[in-house]
Amino acid sequence: MRLQIAGVALAIGLSFSAATQAGAVSGSMLGNTCAGCHGINGASAAETMPIIGGQGKGYLETAMKNYRDGSRASTIMGRIAKGYNDEQISAMSAFFAKQPWVSAAQPTDAKLAKQGEKLYAKSCKMCHANNGTKAAEDGPPRLAGQWTTSLRLYLDCVNDAKCANKHPMREQLFGKASKADIDALLQFFASKK
């Protein structure tokens, strides 16, 4: 009797660890296919490819699903995201969320960054907290240290009436933000590592 119980416990223990391992392996294995563009572990070294390692799991998941159904504009991610089901997207998102954030190595303009800080405090801080360094688990992404080229592509799109991106402040902010304001904001985020 005792032996039987031990056997059951062993079987349960084994199946648990096998399941955990399979999940972990598939997240990182699927994530490898993204490295050609987003860098090793999502630390992109190319200015047109956003850094994804260290963003929140929920944010990454939503971004992939929005690319897949066309509710977030893209040049290439729409096609890529269509190749993955919800479970695979969830596993990859968990994998990238666990990676350390590595800020982009890019020059910053200190004077513009200072102007940007005021705009940030007024209009962005309430969601993109801690100078934009916070990556919310299931909300606003980290902006500090992200490639400015990549952020600009997103914001330019938000400013365009035909754009699919559903930024929560689209109506209030981006229709009215001038190019100079956006430049200053981007320099502010680039200056925060």
Ligand code: HEC
């Ligand atoms: C061929 C290059 C390429 C590959 C491969 C690629 N991406 Fe992307 N990714 C991009 C580009 C470019 C963008 C910006 C949106 C666009 O124009 O498509 C982007 C944007 C993203 C974003 C939005 C990040 C943000 O904060 O703005 C996520 C999330 C993402 N990709 C995840 C992935 C995952 C996960 C994979 C692997 C399954 C992957 N990408 C493979 C090029 C690529």
Ligand code: HEC
């Ligand atoms: C009400 C909350 C809120 C405010 C205020 C806000 N944001 Fe956002 N922001 C978000 C959320 C949520 C997302 C993710 C949207 C998505 O999934 O497409 C986001 C996404 C972004 C992105 C895309 C990042 C990426 O890597 O693709 C940029 C850029 C951005 N915000 C800039 C700003 C700027 C600049 C301000 C201030 C002028 C601002 N946001 C104010 C909530 C907010």
